[in-house]
Amino acid sequence: MLAPGSTIGILGGGQLGRMLALAAARLGLKSHIFCPPGDNPGSHVCDSITLAEYDDAAARARFAAAVDVATYEFENVPVDCVAEIAARVAVRPGVEALRISQDRLTEKNFLAGLGIVTAPFASVDDAAALTQAVARIGLPAILKTRRLGYDGRGQSMLRTVLDVPGAWERVGASPSILEGFVDFEREISVIAARGIDGSIASYDPPENLHKDGILAISRVPAQIPDAIAREAAALTSRILTEMDYTGVIGVEFFVLKDGRLAVNEFAPRVHNSGHWTLDACAISQFEQHIRAICGWPLGDTARHSNAEMQNLISADVMQWSALAVEPGLCLHLYGKDAPRPGRKMGHVTRLFDKSGTLVR
Ligand SMILES: Nc1ncnc2c1ncn2[C@@H]1O[C@H](COP(=O)(O)OP(=O)(O)O)[C@@H](O)[C@H]1O
Ligand SMILES: [Mg+2]
Structure with missing residues (x-):
């Protein structure tokens, strides 16, 4: 177990790194963020920073030497960078979870290998392959x-064959997958953690509403039978155990109209749909991740309230002063400078007691 006073290295300087650093601080741990120059809200609240590109070998070596354990807060840190750091200091979760989740094709094949249902998919490496994939998967598709x-x-x-020409160019003519469109009943996610000893703890799955492909709202409890919640947790446990994972994971599910579950994707990190745990649980997903990667016992995932988390995207954040006067509202602002379109600037959580009354 890493003792208080130890230093957690975090690759990535976004809001997830910021909330991890704050959780580490509460436990008397220090944080050291590695991120390229830019608007890095995580770097405002950590103890030390390595400001460098991920391919800067000297900076990586300095970072690895300065931390007692390392983690990543987003899944697009280059695998080579993480592998090199992992040769010098423990990186949790490891390189394997990153490698799998970085590539949608590898991820889908991994899930299929576990017998887990996903959307039907086909690999697309050029415009001709897209036509073949459409013939195989059918439309609508993504x-x-x-x-x-x-x-x-x-x-x-x-949506229709008219959308096929030009689609390859629209995604930047880069290696892709075609996914059959899933006519789901709802979307849920499981935020779970696996400790160094292999123990697993899951939070209650929230129901997630997306707008323009971006998470807008997470609500807990989801309107699903207990059996579906249990199955989602069991599938998440299999994914965690198969990867010999340490830390928090976010697994996104489609609940199909017939009640079956399909996995959409997973993120090897704390997840936006778990932000409500900051206010509705004694131990948040951020503290849980810090506990797991430090070899501490996992915390209690019980929820003391029902909750609704709403992302503040882009100009939504301008409402901060009105939100600040709303009784009982938990306001979280990330300290980013530019509210560019689609940018996550903060979130709010409203808590409700089990009868549905707003907790003030
Ligand atoms: N195959 C699909 N069928 C139906 N909806 C989908 C499908 N894939 C993605 N979506 C919708 O788009 C959202 C974002 O897609 P996702 O694959 O999770 O990408 P991202 O990595 O951007 O989160 C999903 O949460 C879901 O609402
Ligand atoms: Mg997603």
């Missing part, structure tokens, strides 16, 4: 780049 997509970016919806 073309997604294999790498570097997030918040709905790098995706093109194909």
